[in-house]
Amino acid sequence: MREMRFEPAARAAVLALTLSVSAGCGNTVSGPSATPTPSGPTPTPSAPHIVFVGQDQSGNRLNVFVDQASGTSTTTIHVGDTVQWNWLSGTHSTTSGICPNGCIPDGTWDSGVESGATFQHTFPSAGSYPYFCRVHGTMMQGTVIVQ
């Protein structure tokens, strides 16, 4: 095995690192070597798509869902993406289902009635996912389109 040679500066850095690690009293070592490595076949997920709940883009408190990107109640994402609803005012839910004759939850997701909350749902399959607010019903609906 070939002998490793360090420049004096590198030798000092190694010595300093060794000292700082050994001074850690057995606690978990932090730093570059402690960075967890993602495991599993799933690629690094993208940041969630944000939908504002209870406030329009002008800051008016309304019974609306407003997608941050589209500015409408429709959110368009890709398979595997996550939507995060951020409650900005009022008391609402994000509940999957449709409102033909009263709003019927379909069980795909339901935040429950909340205020000042956040709620996330990840969409593993393509499709169109309508949702509504349990408090405001047909007045307050949105759609997630997963491509």
Ligand SMILES: [Cu+2]
């Ligand atoms: Cu509502």
